[in-house]
Amino acid sequence: MRQTLKKGLFITVEGIEGAGKTTNLNFIRSILEEGGEEVLMTREPGGTPMAEEVRELLLRPREETVSSTAELLLMFAARAQHLEQKIRPAIDRGVHVLSDRFTDATYAYQGGGRGLSWEMIHDLEKMVQADFKPDLTLLLRIDPEAGMARARKRGALDRFEQEKLEFYFRVQEGYMKRVAEDPGRFLVVDAQKSLEDVQATIAQELAAKLVS
């Protein structure tokens, strides 16, 4: 891949809980690094010390009902910090950035899951990112029941993971709406298959998508 890859690509991985984002992000990193590419791994919400504090605020289970609008604004507040302090500087240096979630998650969770308007999210996206968006987004699709079963095996559930199954069906629909809006950017992979199958597909499709 070395000679033909554009420098400073922004690649994101999305999907509901337990889809295998972290596992496959590490896999993509190893493919790129074996090709001699420099890679920075990060995640959302989070990615910088301040944005990680916002993540903790967002994910901690609490008795107080959390306003969906407050949740949305905190996601974008963390993203503004992450973009300015970490993502853009790395891309400007020619480093590839791999992020565990980005703005598609806001459309899926706060738009699809919570029912906030797509237009409101779009306005915030414009304010925080202008036209900046990922070069490629890997969407791992898994049935919500299977995803939650994997997530539960990991132990204590965060505030989002305590939602009912219907919430995850709406999130999944939100993700598919994003794919329909910008199909060329997405690589959609069936994450219910064995890890071996999932990674074989990613390896094959990634090369096809990224190498000119």
Ligand code: T5A
């Ligand atoms: N959020 C985030 C919003 O609401 N709005 C936003 O704008 C943003 C950015 C963040 C939460 O914040 C919300 C969404 C989330 O609820 P998180 O930690 O980033 O939380 O996301 P989680 O989905 O909670 O992360 P998980 O760790 O649960 O899921 P992953 O990363 O998808 O899964 P992974 O790789 O850890 O794998 C889970 C288990 O499954 C196994 C793995 O080995 C692991 O044990 N596995 C497989 N097993 C069988 N077959 C396969 N193909 C497998 N792939 C993985």
